[in-house]
Amino acid sequence: MASIIKNRDIVNDDWSVVRAAEDGALPTVSELPAGKVIVPLVLWQTEREALVAARGATEIGVWLAPDSEPADIAGDFDELALIAVDFPVFRDGRGYSIGRLLRERYGYKGELRAIGDVLRDQVRLMFRCGFDAFAVRADKDINDALKAFDDFTVQYQGAVDDPSPLFRRRAAQAGVDKVPA
Structure with a gap:
């Protein structure tokens, strides 16, 4: 089982991130893996009722792409266990703004997870923008990334x-x- 940083601790990750196939096709609700899933915003928008009926609010999360509008999900907070923001490449910083908007403008209080190309150099700033969970890139040392919280004291x-x-x-x-x- 993979691990993530959550609330400044390394924990087991029991969530599966669902992505579109190479041809851009999204899975149907019945094709989703068993257990807790984080689905793309577009799948949530088109299949919301079916997802909630099949999984319930405790087993559904939604991930936003860098070009997603956080307002599109602001009314759905009660139906989601978590919101993730995808950082597809290191140099794409739009996810930081999405995190701040979700916390400050829309008042999101639940788990806010960074997924994708998440590296140690970003963890502290992501935290400052409101993220409390980090799925560090698989080829990087999660224990090293955890040390990012101690890099600066002020x-x-x-x-x-x-x-x-x-x-x-x-x-x-x-x-x-x-x-x-």
């Missing part, structure tokens, strides 16, 4: 994990009431 800018920038945190510690924006 962040200058605000993010999902700590919205207050460093200058405001220091001003609050010093007891200063008014800090210029």
Whole structure:
């Protein structure tokens, strides 16, 4: 069984990511593997009722591509066990924005997983953007990727994990009431 980083710990991953075939064809609901599945957004949009009827909300997750619109899934949070965001290549950073939008604009509170080309260099920043689970690329050492959380002890800018920038945190510690924006 594969492992993932979840909530800063290495755990067994009991989810299967469903992808389209090489010709672009998506599986039918009856062709999905047994157990918990993370399906592409387009499959969720076309087969939502059948997926929920067949699996229930505890065994269905949806993954978003870099060009997906998070608003398209905002009304479905209660029907999903998790949302994953695909990072198809290291240089495609649109998933970071999707993570922040899901957490900050749409208020998603469930598991937010990074899948695809997830590397150690990205894990800390993905966490700051709201991700709490990471399916590290299979050819990389997950134990090494876990160490990314300890690379930096102070962040200058605000993010999902700590919205207050460093200058405001220091001003609050010093007891200063008014800090210029």
